[in-house]
Amino acid sequence: MGARYVSFILGGGKYCIPVNQVVQILRHENVLDIPKAPRFVAGVVNLRGDIVPVVDLRERFGIAKPQDKKRERIVVTSLGGRPYGLLVDEVRELVDIPDEEITPDAGAAFGERPEFIRAAARRGDSLVFFLDLERVLSAEGAKA
């Protein structure tokens, strides 16, 4: 078995989430900032009446933001039936990754925030990291 993923770029790294968790991909526009929110909360957008919190993954992971913000996108994902936006440098492609190529618990390979990574897979000569959305989107332990 395998599944299809949406891959995106943060800093120099490639990351992905399952395509069936992606609701929509938006341009980085009309994001309202949140008073007294932690830095990794980029703000909130109104997506057809749904209020979508947007998390800046660069801030979350401690990765520098790109000079050129033209390709920045918000990947709207669904967790527990509720929409969340992930602000990323650039959305790449749809990839099919067979389960047997995925190494679970590979967070350690990721360095600073291993808790946000649930697995990794090798694609050619680079790694693609599988986000642990629950943890990435958890408000616990964060500081405003």
Added chain:
Amino acid sequence: MNLAGIDEDRLKRAFLEEAEDLTQKLSDSLMALEENQSDAGLINEIFRLTHSLKSESALMGFQTLAGVSHKMEDVFGRVRGGELALDRTVMDRIFAGSDLIAAMIQGIAKGGNDADFSPGPVLEGLQEYAEPAGKAAPAKARTGPAEAGASAPAQAAEAGAPAETAAGTADASGTPAAAEARAPREAAFEPGDFERQQMREARDRGETLYRITVEIDDDAAMKFPRAYLVFNNLELLVNLLHVDPPMDGAMADDGVYGKITAWFTSAGTREKIRECTDVDQIKAVDLAPLEYADLLDRAALAPAGSGDGRPKSGQTAFAPEPAPSTERRAVLEKPTIRVDTRKLDDLWRMVADLILQKAAVGRIYDKVAHAEEPHALQEELGAVVDAFEKIVGGLQATMMETRMIPIAVIFSKFPRLVRDLSRKLGKSVDLVTEGEDTEIDRSIVELLADPLTHIIRNSLDHGIEFAEERVSHGKPAKGRIRIAASQQGGQIVIELADDGKGFDEQGIRRKAAAMGIERAATMDREEALKLVFLPGFSTKEAVTDLSGRGVGMDVVATRIREDLKGEVQLSTRAGEGTQITLLLPLTLTIVRSLLVRADNHIFAVPAVAVETTQKVLASELRGDSAAPFLPMEDGERPVFFLNSLLERPARRAEEYDTVMIRHGNNRGCLVVDELLQEMELVIKPIDDLLNFRRLFSGISLREDGSIVFILDTSFIRRRENNGRQDPDR
């Protein structure tokens, strides 16, 4: 089990509505009977109620429930015939029976089953009085499998042979090992924190919680692929919480997948969900809606003696429409029909959208009306807008009324609670309730029962003294608890007062000091009393069976404040008693609010917290700039700059727009950049990610799509003590 053409859930819901009604009447009548044991009318009424409960539950296949009801009926048959006198022991056993019946019905309502309960001791207790001494019990078989007392064999028997007669299952219970071997493994779902969160969110979105059980033909060669197809279809349509056996782990023996059970939430129709199981060689599909509360409060609700309240598939033999019994249709003052609350919720959501659109139409009209060139259709449009607003306003008011139910639904449980607890404690207490017909939002009622129960338990356990102590202090021997509800303006006020010994102020100070609160000995009385709202605080060293268990006033306060957006006030006098006052909003869904601007954000202050708006001159402010206050005729108020609260640069000016707000007994003056309009907002829950400092109680959209943060006005308590940490936050 899936009976073609019969809407099982409708039947079951109809049964539950009846049964809940009957049990409440039974409980009320029993209480009345205790006061007046010779009232033949009451005895007849109770006999009739137990009879109806028996017949209806038997019809629905709830044999254990029918068994207990039948035994109650037998006992009252003898009371009615003058064969049996109602002494205290009989009454206690009858109450135990009535409790068990209520618990079983509640269990069924939560998606469980009456067979989850072990009626053994209760049945034996009743049996003693059901038959004249020395006579055998002819109705034995009818009481069903659980008469054996052991819940495990009963469950196994029922899972293995759902449609068998009670007599048949009773046989099976005699050989539990054999019955267990036949029974398929029970599917299990113990939700973790994540699943609970998912469920809460789904509930907030108005989705329905379901459990589906799919059985694949025994002779299908490849069960896993079929199970997986169903699972896959479901995954695309619904929000899966849990699947048993798991579909994503290591592949188990194919036989395991002969029956899969999944728990999920969905806003989709049942037809759509059923389409997911449209795979060949499927033997049976059981789709059942569940109550969120059952899974969310699982630990708390598990019926005693039987593990959990987990529903089992296919155990209920659903018969066609239960014949409504005409004799017990009470004479109703107003004609009513019963409507599924989910339909009301759907309607309510549509009305909420309509309210937003009404505002949008009004805005368009304003543009037309204020255009430089008056539009030819302006007058006509104006008339339509007026009519539209009137209709929507009426619709909203009427819909709101459908959400309101009298608070009697909670209050009616308290006489029994007080009776049982006071007896257990050896105290004598009168309960007075007032304002039972005060109407309150259904969603609030659900959240209110636990805190109220807790406060009453506290009063009985820690407040009301024993009779000798009361008499020695010159008080009446009998204690008194008064619960009163009333509507005051836009709020519901519930007062719970006792004439007990009051809170032990010194004890509170000692405990606080022991907990490391340095100012415990020196803080003023009011502040010291507020300490009981601190998490984990209890003045009684030994945790008693009744109101201890680590659940104290702090939990009550948190529930009232956070879940109900209300306020708790405490007043107590040593030796004279305690009064706890709850101030609650009328509804949690639509809140009339004053919109204000601070920097580039729009905020809403709930109208209930707004006293007035006024201009304040900078020269009127006193105190240092970190904690300014405004002297007013009725005392000074702390001044809050909304920009500063939000850590935005504060705008300094000669004159400020302010909102005078109150939260409970606290008042404050909130400085904003601009006062906007007052409007009704449809409140949505706010994600934790967006509410780190708990500054907001919700989030909402204006009709133009802009986002509004609803301010949690409790922040004004935080600066009450010149910036000291407020003990009750």
